[in-house]
Amino acid sequence: MLNCEQFEDLLPEVIDGGAWSAEQRAHAQNCKSCTSLVNDLRNIAQESKYLAESDEPSPRVWQELRKSLVAEGLIRKPAKHGRLMDFFFAPRWRPILVPVGAVAALAIVFLAYQSDRAPVNAPGTSAKVGVAAGDQSNVALLDDEDVQLLNQLSMDSPAVRASYEDSLKNVNLYIRDAKEVARKNPGNDVAQDALMQAYKEKTMVYEMAANRSAH
Amino acid sequence: MTEAEAIERAQKGDGDAFEALYSLHKRRVYSLCLRMTGNPTDAEDLAQEAFLQLFRKISTFRGESAFSTWLHRMTVNVVLMQLRKKSLPVVSLDESPDGDEEAPKRDLGADDLNLSGAMDRVELNRAVENLPPGYRSVFVLHDVEGFEHNEIANMVGCSIGNSKSQLHKARMKLREVLKQHRAGKAEKKQA
Numbered sequence: 001m002l003n004c005e006q007f008e009d010l011l012p013e014v015i016d017g018g019a020w021s022a023e024q025r026a027h028a029q030n031c032k033s034c035t036s037l038v039n040d041l042r043n044i045a046q047e048s049k050y051l052a053e054s055d056e057p058s059p060r061v062w063q064e065l066r067k068s069l070v071a072e073g074l075i076r077k078p079a080k081h082g083r084l085m086d087f088f089f090a091p092r093w094r095p096i097l098v099p100v101g102a103v104a105a106l107a108i109v110f111l112a113y114q115s116d117r118a119p120v121n122a123p124g125t126s127a128k129v130g131v132a133a134g135d136q137s138n139v140a141l142l143d144d145e146d147v148q149l150l151n152q153l154s155m156d157s158p159a160v161r162a163s164y165e166d167s168l169k170n171v172n173l174y175i176r177d178a179k180e181v182a183r184k185n186p187g188n189d190v191a192q193d194a195l196m197q198a199y200k201e202k203t204m205v206y207e208m209a210a211n212r213s214a215h
Numbered sequence: 216m217t218e219a220e221a222i223e224r225a226q227k228g229d230g231d232a233f234e235a236l237y238s239l240h241k242r243r244v245y246s247l248c249l250r251m252t253g254n255p256t257d258a259e260d261l262a263q264e265a266f267l268q269l270f271r272k273i274s275t276f277r278g279e280s281a282f283s284t285w286l287h288r289m290t291v292n293v294v295l296m297q298l299r300k301k302s303l304p305v306v307s308l309d310e311s312p313d314g315d316e317e318a319p320k321r322d323l324g325a326d327d328l329n330l331s332g333a334m335d336r337v338e339l340n341r342a343v344e345n346l347p348p349g350y351r352s353v354f355v356l357h358d359v360e361g362f363e364h365n366e367i368a369n370m371v372g373c374s375i376g377n378s379k380s381q382l383h384k385a386r387m388k389l390r391e392v393l394k395q396h397r398a399g400k401a402e403k404k405q406a
Contacts, residue, residue: 045386062237068263074233
């Protein structure tokens, strides 16, 4: 018959599902103290599982992590692009992309014609509707046609203009990234396709703007 | 967004997908780091490092094993590496169950205060954080995270027997602390 000390010495081998010897079983049945010990240790093990997800890190962790992910190029595009692309280029829209593209091209020509007649960047208005001087990142993300389009839209409402400005910057960023990828991978169909889609997305933005003007 | 969708989108560099994956697992990862180190600032740094290491390799993830398993293994590795760098004992240096002065001895003649019933998790949490570092790692890996002794032995570099022995000592230590806490509460009630 085991004594309590011998029982406890053998406990680590059996408490988590090992095979109990007849002697160990006999001791546990007759010793209240050792039964209580086994129950307590099992209870601690059981309750400890609930500690696995009990604490929340501060927001700082994600902020720092995100910075690192952007710096290392792991986050390559803002999520907006993905959502826009997923929506516009979902399989259900593909059959109409070509005619829509043609219409959009016409819309661009129309807008260019209109912009020739509009008082674009008239003295005293450029500060409001143009790109802020000194903001090099904005300058890089908008081309002349974009600025003309935004100037047109700003006549409707500043909010509409701001919304289109965001869309254009995003789509231009996407085109720039897609161009870079395509340049580095000249024979890669996926990269070429991504570039085509980036241009199509920009066409869409122009088309939406044209539709606004038409109404 | 499901986890599978988030993984697929994160592989394409989608920022929202990375955030979704982080949100799904942040509590588990941070809690593991906190239990292992006992220090909230260190735990946050380590959680950040674990996620970063994982996200760097996310393009190689093909779903052969569960994403969470992959992440937790990586977190354990990051924490253990850090503990070793700081020269903190990952397991107690003592291999013999008899020679460790910190191992609590049971007073075999005394009445046992049974811990069964609703256990105070706040107190349990505190008791785990106050475990000696050498016991804490094995306890957290086995009882909190659910790793097996052979896995723990591999991770921390000890024998399976040592892992079992460390776990037993950790549980005994916790039992002692929890009983003291419960006895203290009972005394207060009576007074």
